[in-house]
Amino acid sequence: MQIDSWDDIRAALTVARLGTVSAAAQVLGVHHATVIRRIDALEAALGARLFQRHPRGYAPTEAGQALLEIAAGADERFAQMAARIAGAGARIEGEIVLTSLPDVTTLVMPRLTRLLLAQPGLRLRYLTDPRLFRLDTGEAHIAIRAGNRPTEPDYVATPLAIIQMRLYGAPGYVAAAGAVEDIRAHRFVLPGPEGRPAPFMRWLGDRVVAENIVMISNDAHARLAAIRGGLGLGWLSPDQSDGLVEVMALPEWDSRLWLVTHVDLHRSPKVQAVLKALRDSGADADPDPETAEPTETGAGAAPD
Structure with missing residues (x-):
């Protein structure tokens, strides 16, 4: 014996509860002939008559009553399970995985901290790594990326x-080396391959030779220490520049920071809560004139 579809059992259960095929068809949203076909298929699979047909409707037989008692319990458990799953999905709790850029901590952590304090059931896994985490395989729920708008299929990108x-x-390096009149007269501390998409790295291009690059590191703290130590010039955000001398600034070095999610998870409550928290500048930053959502701030430019 094999019952191919729970829909057959549900049709029989609904007929038993309501007494008529037409009433069951209306509740189930199907044609009455479909209800009859499902009952016939179920009786054939079980090898037993489940209903007595009479002019006023359908009445369960002894075999039908035994089956429907079990089916009613199963249907109730399915309803409870569905309500539990729906309730869990509506709560802002559990783990959220956010992959970010190494240099945006001062921007995002105050906002995330406010959210975590307000939602004690939420747990954050905050990852900074040179590699590009894949949202479509579930490696992360949200990614913060820099540069051009991400174009992967099924990704939702909003400006941050x-x-x-x-x-x-x-100061000691600048005093000794002088102003940046000839770029090749200076030494540079640069990010590694993970920083290549940054506008300033594209600008630097072939303007310098290998001898100009005194240090390459994917560690933002190491680069900052080298710049502060006078090893060479380097690109930083203004909030990292205490005690340093700004020697050059070009608008073309600016780029946009993006919040990226997968379309399947974009509308989930906990993802939406984190996105809202990240877009909520509070007292962190000034409004970005290009859009009502993002804010303008200093941040690192290496992709996640």
């Missing part, structure tokens, strides 16, 4: 901030 990067040096 304008990234400002300027060229800085330690």
Whole structure:
């Protein structure tokens, strides 16, 4: 014996509860002939008559009553399970995985901290890594990326901030090396391959040779320490520049920061809560004139 479809059992259960095929068809949203076909298929699979047909409707037989008692319990458990799943999905709780850029901590952490304090059931896994995390395979719920708008299929990208990067040096280095009149007369501290999409890296291009690059590191803290130590010039956001000298700034070095989600998870309550928290500048930043959502702030430019 094999019952191919729960819909057959549900049709029989609904007929038993309501007494007529037409009433069951209306509740189930199907044609009355479909209800009759499902009952016939169920009786054939079980090898037993489930209903006595009479002019006023359908009445369960002894076999039908036994089946429908079990089916009613199963249907109730399915309803409870569906309500539990729906309720869990509507709550802002559980783990959220956010992959970010190494240099945007001062921008995003105050906002995330406010959210976590307000939602004690939410747990954050905050990852900064040079590689590009895949949202379509579930490696992360949300990604913060820099540069051009991400174009992967099924990704939802919304603007977060304008990234400002300027060229800085330690006072001792600038005093000894002088102003940046000839770029090849200076040494540079640069990010590794993960920083290549940054506008300032594209601008630098072939303007320098290998001898100009004194250090390459994917560690933002190491680069900052080297710049502060007078090893060379480097690109930083203004909020990292205390005690340093700004030697050059070009609008073309600015780029946009994006919040990226997968379309399947974009509308889930916890993802929406994090997106809203990240877009809520509070007292962190000034409004970005290009859009009502993002804010303008200093941040690193390496992609996640």
